[in-house]
Amino acid sequence: MNLTPQEAGRMEYLLGKSRLSYLTNKEEEELRYLITKEQPSAKDSSIDELIKLGLILVGLYFLSKALSKK
DSSP states (O other): OOSOHHHHHHHHHHHHHHHHSOOOHHHHHHHHHHHHHHOGGGTTOOHHHHHHHHHHHHHHHHHHHHHHTO
16 A cells, blocks of 8 residues: 555544535545545545545454454
8 A cells, every 4th residue: 555554543533524414625635645545546536536436445454454463
């Protein structure tokens, strides 16, 4: 993955916040940056599509982390 552990944690936080309330414009921009860093083809996606993709990426990040510990 192209994200640092801190960036993946921040993306997880922003995705969680997006499920509970609205993100500010700055937070949406940050989330878009983090997701497109990992998946550049998502740069023109809607925020809803980015959130769905971000949830998949966070899941893959945790799976990768769990597998690397074995």
